Amino acid sequence: MRLALFQPDIAGNVGAIMRLAACWQTPLDIILPCGFALSDKQLKRAAMDYGAAADVSRHADFAAFEAERLSKAERLGGGARLIALTSGGDTMLHDVTFAPGDILLLGQESAGLPGFVQDRAEVRVRIPMATGFRSLNLGMAAGIALGEALRQTKGFPA
Template sequence: MRIALYHPDIAGNTGTILRLAACFGISVDIIEPCGFAFSERALRRAGMDYAAAADVVRHADWDAFIATRRGRIVLLSTYAAIPLPSAVFASGDTLLFGSESAGVPENVRDAADLRVRIPMRAGFRSLNVAISAGIALAEGLRQTGGWPE
């Protein structure tokens, strides 16, 4: 299982997701451009020293990411019809998260093999992307038996 971030806007969120990935031994795809200068300094505060241990693959754009695609793309979106508890994950899935400010464009949404939403109480728009990544990854690892020993 992998996490992919499409045009991430906020270094702190990206750093937090890199820390999450390092702790659980999964890879992260960064689909550029980023809304911040992608540097160790920018990511250090949220990622701490864990971010350096994450397996990160940077892609110049969406087409470069698709060219190296592995397994299914599972888009997490507030607009998706399938609630997380009903989604069925596979170990080769890539969990794709859009930018904090704009999500993903239609062509990216259409390329997803599965579109999943995290159910929330009525009246709330969305969760922080790093929180969403942790929730979705936990469910995916639970289903696939991918938790580290």
């Protein structure tokens, strides 16, 4: 299981997701460019001392991320299914059957995932919310989705 962030805008959210990734021993991919410098002190402050414990990979752009994902899948003989988390998703989170090799992809806080990225996903997932609300905080969405995926795959750390 992996988390991936597509061109995130807010350092504090990335820091919180880095903490989540460290605590649940889940690798994190950051697809550049970001709306802030990755060395930004807000990011370091938000990740606190967990940042060094997180397994973070940076990718120059979505094409570089995709090339690495597909290369890994080929080497491993499958896996690395891209699961896009989007408010326009056609599958509810609780209806997805997750696999250990899945990559949970979240978009920009300001714009979500662009169409060309959503088109590459095998599944587009929506987290259920009450009527009248359009989105959750990026870190909150990552935690909800990763928690469900790890619960299903029995992937929580011991």
